[in-house]
Amino acid sequence: MRRHHSMQDETTVQAVQEGETVSSPGEPQVAVPAVSEELEQLKGEKDQLLDRLARLQAEFDNFRKREAKERQDARDYTVSSTVEPFLGVMDNFQLALKSEGSVDQLRAGVELILKQMEDALRGLSVVPVESVGTQFDPRVHEALGSVETKEFPDHQVLEEIRRGYKIREKLLRPALVKIASNHAVVSE
Structure with a gap:
């Protein structure tokens, strides 16, 4: 059956090339010039x-x-x-x-x-972190040690070893500090 279709297809192609109208049983006749025009139009659009x-x-x-x-x-x-x-x-x-x-x-x-x-x-907009005299804040300070004292409150920053910086509210680097260790205040 496949061979029959290819014979029919070849006949259709040959008929189109010779300018005849082509139709299959049960289909309306199509004029070859209309198909050629449509094909050229589609090629142009492409x-x-x-x-x-x-x-x-x-x-x-x-x-x-x-x-x-x-x-x-x-x-x-x-x-x-x-x-x-x-x-x-x-x-x-x-x-x-x-x-x-x-x-x-x-x-x-x-x-x-x-x-x-x-x-x-x-x-x-780069500003230093407040350190000496403030309470230790782990968000902006990094403790490098503590100093035993009774003069200052516990966890107060006593010495800044390296300055910390912020850009606006964002921490660029923490301040390295020493903090007070006051056991009298802790035990109360």
Whole structure:
């Protein structure tokens, strides 16, 4: 039966090529020119869709490249605006190293540089963690030891070993501190 269909299909193709109308038993007759026109129209639509797809792919590729460049530009801008305030600090450190003043003059210069550095950090919303004189807070302090005392309340920060910093409310690093250990207050 399969062979019969292929013979019939070949006859139909040959008839279409010769410009005859084609019909199967029980089907309406179809004019070959109408099928050819529809086929050409579909080919044209296909070509238009392929062209549109190629254009959309090119647009997307350009968008991706443009977005990657904009991201890199934003990173570069962020880095440059962050680093810029510290360039003056670097300049002042280099001047301090070249200076031939006394130890007191060098110390005063370093104190000024430290203040300049703190101002630069403050400009970036980076602030130090409150430590000495406050109660120990494990969210912002890291205890490196305790000191036995009866003069200060238990768990009060007595000494800051390394300053901690926050950017707005987010902790960048905890302060390393020594705290009071007052057994008189604990036992009460």
